[in-house]
Amino acid sequence: MNFTIEKQLKHKSIRKFQNKEVEKETLDTLFQVANRTASSIAMQSYSMIRITDKDMKKKLSEICKQDYIKDFPEIVIFIVDVYRNARISEEKGEDLPHKKDMDRFFQGFTDGVLASQNMVNAIESLDMGTVYLGSILNDPQAIVDLLELPRLTFPIVGLGFGYPDQEPTLKPRMDVSLKLFENKYKKQDNYLESIKEYDKEMKQYYDLRNEDKPLDEFSKQVVAVLEIKNEKRSKLLNVVKSQGFNLKIED
Known part of the structure; x- marks a missing residue:
């Protein structure tokens, strides 16, 4: 097994970083890696916004409802950017x-998501840590306003990174057989039975966000997550439309 695959198989989300700047040369390299990512018909319809202002980091942490974000050494927001080519x-x-x-x-x-993952692979190859911030979509309009996004743009995902100051254990994943099919989608006769061992594994995992209590079984987590109703996230398409995109939804 080569170095790259070893790093990918040990991927962990890091939420606490050392008070240490990422060197400019390293940042330049990472942004070049993102820039060289495969792109649909070479249109490169995404952009990246690096957040360096402390007040903006604080506002971002409030939107995401994750206080630790304000202390991240580096934050990059990936956005859909059709505005540039439109212009x-x-x-x-x-x-x-x-x-x-x-x-x-x-x-x-898709271009932005691919670029973000390419950047994560590069960051982790340098023994730094990363965490994705899907929470930027808790309030997409607030992110649009914060970043002053023009028409035909839209936030995709955030990425926090730096030199790690924690060492979480590897979080369990369900068996690949539940996600890998051949030629057609394969339904399970009984999903609870299929993930029985995974449920047991998850009960033994301690997330560093709550070190005193192991996580619930995955099946309970699924129910808990699906019970959550986020009005702003459920109306994402309204913000997409207000950013100038034509949804063309037909009844």
């Missing part, structure tokens, strides 16, 4: 209606 076409004298369609939106969304 290029407009400056070429074209006002093309398809620039707003959902195909362009999902191209940018």
Whole structure:
């Protein structure tokens, strides 16, 4: 097994970092790695916003409802960015209606996700730690306002990283057989039976966010998560639409 795969198989989310800056040369390299990521039809319809202002980090932590974010050495927000190519076409004298369609939106969304994962792989190869911030979508409009995002852009995911100041144990994952199928989707006759061993494993895992109590069984976590109703997240498409994208939803 090579070095890269070893690192990927040991991936852990890190939420506490040393009070140590990431060197400029290292940052430049990481952003070049993101920049070289595969992109749908080479349109590169995403951008990255590095958050360095302390007040903005604090506001971001409030939106995400995760106080520790304000102390992260580095935060990068990946966004759908169709605005740039729309402007290029407009400056070429074209006002093309398809620039707003959902195909362009999902191209940018996918490009940004791929770039973020590429960057994570590079960061971890340098013995630094990372954590994804899906919580930026707790209030997408607040993120749009905070980052002053123009039309035809939309936040995708945040990434915090730096030199780790904690060593969490490896979090269990369900068996790959429940996620890997051949030729067609495979339904399980009884999912609770299929994840029985995984439920037991999860009960023995202690998350560093609550070191005194092991996590519940995965099946209980599923129910707990699906019980949560976040009005703002459930209306994400309204913000996508207000950012100028044409949803074209048909009844």
